[in-house]
Amino acid sequence: MKALPVEKKHSSALPRTVGALFVLLLIGLVAYVFLRDGGAPVLTLTPQTGAASYTTDFSLSLTSSRAGLKECVITATQDGKRVEVLRKSFPDKQLAHTENFRLPREGGFKEGPLELSITVRDNALLSFLGRGKTSLVQNLTLDFSPPRLNVTPGIHNVNQGGGAVVSYTVSKPVEKTGVAVGQRFFPAFQQPGGEFVCYFAMPYDMPPSEFKPKVIARDKAGNEATATLTVLAIPKAFKADKLNIPDEFLNDKMSQYTALYPAEKTPLDIYKRVNTELRKQNEAQLLKVAEDTSPTQLWSGPFLRLPNAAPKAGFGDQRDYYYKGEKIDHQTHMGADLASLANAPVPAANSGRIVFAEFFGIYGNCVIIDHGLGLQSLYSHLSEIAVAKGAQVKKGDTIGKTGVTGLAGGDHLHFGMIVGGLQVSPTEWWDEHWIKDNILKHLGK
Known part of the structure; x- marks a missing residue:
């Protein structure tokens, strides 16, 4: 009797091994891409007051974890009209960048609501899947009207190295107000009655001819008003x-x-x-x-x-x-x-x-x-x-x-x-007459 031919069994181990290796390779490739790209770019916009004008100085901070920045686009939209504010490319793929900008006057904006849209992209390999992109929409209110100052009238007699005070009102809410003396700024404080009070001084080493204090009021949109104070700067000889x-x-x-x-x-x-x-x-x-x-x-x-x-x-x-x-x-x-x-x-x-x-x-x-x-x-x-x-x-x-x-x-x-x-x-503040004539008088007391 002839022996029956033995049927050869084909092993499935090799295809399974190849498949596993392919899956591992695919997982490794995906992991590499994700590690290489890192997270999405991060953007931070300041200020966040909700109000703006043509003089508002915006600062945009951009960071990319690994892929490097590619492009940033900023647009402003008002009443359906879209204006490109900024378009910047990063051929050197830098990881961080700060961009300062203002709204363009040629944009023809008017007071009222405006939408500021910012999109930043990095060099992510999977950008076609939406990776490597971050967007921000900031709703603003444009305000081009500076505050109006009403300073209590009077001449301020200020000694070199001495103090003074001023009171005034402002027509609208402000973010910063006070008196500027050269490079120094003395903040004012709003009182329960609505008026602002500000103590200020002439530095001992400032020549009286250079003492030109002025009231400053800046609203949340960056609009600023100033009023120069009437002063008699009195020189002093120091021992x-x-x-x-x-x-x-x-x-x-x-x-x-x-x-x-x-x-x-x-x-x-x-x-x-x-x-x-x-x-x-x-x-x-x-x-x-x-x-x-x-x-x-x-x-x-x-x-x-x-x-x-x-x-x-x-x-x-x-x-x-x-x-x-x-x-x-x-x-x-x-x-x-x-x-x-x-x-x-x-x-x-x-x-x-x-x-x-x-x-x-x-x-x-x-x-x-x-x-x-x-x-x-x-x-x-x-x-x-x-x-x-x-x-x-x-x-x-x-x-x-x-x-x-x-x-x-x-x-x-x-x-x-x-x-x-x-x-x-200090000698001024020991003197009751000086306080009455130079402080209380300007406070209406």
Whole structure:
């Protein structure tokens, strides 16, 4: 009998292996594309006020995680009319870009609603599937009418290094308003009756001929109105002083600051940095403290002076510092030094809220009281601090005791007045007649 032919069985293992490899390859390819592309591009538009004008400065921030930016298109649509505001390509495939732009005047827009549309694309490989694209639609209201200012009339007599106040009304809601003096800006505060009140000052080092304060009001759309104030700028002569820095003072005082300047080897080297660098840092910090202020007035009447105290140094004194006959520095004294008995109680010069109560650089132990509307008083070199930040105090309340902390050469109180972060002459605020003629009169009081 012939043997029957054996049927050969074809193995299916090879096709299954090839299929699995193909699936793995496809998964790997998709994973690579997704990893290569990264997430969709991210865009951020500022400002987000909802109002705009031709002077509104928009800032568009674009980022692409990996694929790199390809194109950005911005269009504006109003009453069915579409205007291309910007079209930008990125041939270098950069990963981040910031674009600043304004609405084009030639677009012929009018006041009212407008739709701002932004589309950004990156170089995603799967762009045909909608990947690599992000869009944003921002609804705006165009406003081309600047606010109208109505400033309370009157001439402002302002001393060099002195303060002043102005009140005014604005015809519409505003985003920013106050008084500009050179590069400085003093913010105004709206009162319950609707009017704005702003304390401002002439810096001690500004020539009176350059003192030209003006009220500024800017609405949410960026429209701005200005009004120049009528002022009589009064020049002041500041005393010149010479201070010798002995080794005894340096050895006694610089231990307070060694941790700040560990690289310095001698007390003199530490002192040079304290009297310049730390002094500037403290001045900058006063600007930050000034932001913590009440929107309404907390004080009344003339400010108190340290009782039974003799004046030792005045505001604006020009100080040359000498060590062993060699001039090592020049600074300006920005307050009034008053000496009474050692560890004498220090009264709050006027009612307000404690906004600072701790060691403060060149000032040593220091208390700052906010009296509202950016007006603050400073008490430094204290041996003791008797109040805490946030506490409400009344005129005459004890807030500490005089001392020698900081750069004090002897027991005394360094008293300062501050307007919007800028130190001004304290003597004005001790004077009831000056307050009546230069502050209350312009507030209608």
